[in-house]
Amino acid sequence: MHETADPPRVTATASVLEPSDVYGDVVSGVLHEVLGRPWLVALLAVLALVKVVGVGRAVVHGRHPRDPVRRLSRTDRRVVLDRASHRCEHHSLVEGRCRATEDLQADHVHPHSRGGATAVENGQALCRRHNKQKSARVPWDWQLRRLARRRVAYSPPGVPTAVVRRPHRPSEVTSPTPA
Ligand SMILES: [Zn+2]
Known part of the structure; x- marks a missing residue:
């Protein structure tokens, strides 16, 4: 009985502008700006590499068991x-x-x-x-x-x-x- 009382709302959302569209526009705009500057691309690549190496080393070294003693005598x-x-x-x-x-x-x-x-x-x-x-x-x-x-x-x-x-x-x- 109560199933029929539900209004059909499937079509209601079809025309609404999704937030992801706006986000996508911003991202593609920023990407366009960045890719137009080779030095910025190179700088970001180096920064990303440094970050990746740092995180990688932290993960590798973090696998070692911690010394149960925290402070020197x-x-x-x-x-x-x-x-x-x-x-x-x-x-x-x-x-x-x-x-x-x-x-x-x-x-x-x-x-x-x-x-x-x-x-x-x-x-x-x-x-x-x-x-x-x-x-x-x-x-x-x-x-x-x-x-x-x-x-x-x-x-x-x-x-x-x-x-x-x-x-x-x-x-x-x-x-x-x-x-
Ligand atoms: Zn000092």
Whole structure:
């Protein structure tokens, strides 16, 4: 009974302008503008590539299980700060090494959220500002090598300067050996 009471509304929407039409016009207009400028196409392509590579590396590194320990021990923090001669290790091409010596924090070079180990080898001393500024971006191998090379100049003699994202710990590599 009640089925017949429903008004036929199938034809009512046919003539209405769909929002997707307007959206499509805007998109094609923007595309037309962009494609008319080769340098803009090249720039967008490079930006897209950088983004894709960054996301790809974050995904790859994010697959590593996170270190169950989030923060360095007090002893390890001291080792990291001693190795940095108690000065921020942030380095920029323009300004060189940061001069901050107060409020230093022991930070993960390879972010903990991306599978970086909570270990002295993956630690660096950063001032509050540069620690805040640092994102969860995964550093490249050449950046780790450059940090290690810079450390040679300011670390106490005999202290290892290499940066290792996920150092093998003796407890992890030892297996039960037959007696
Ligand atoms: Zn700094």
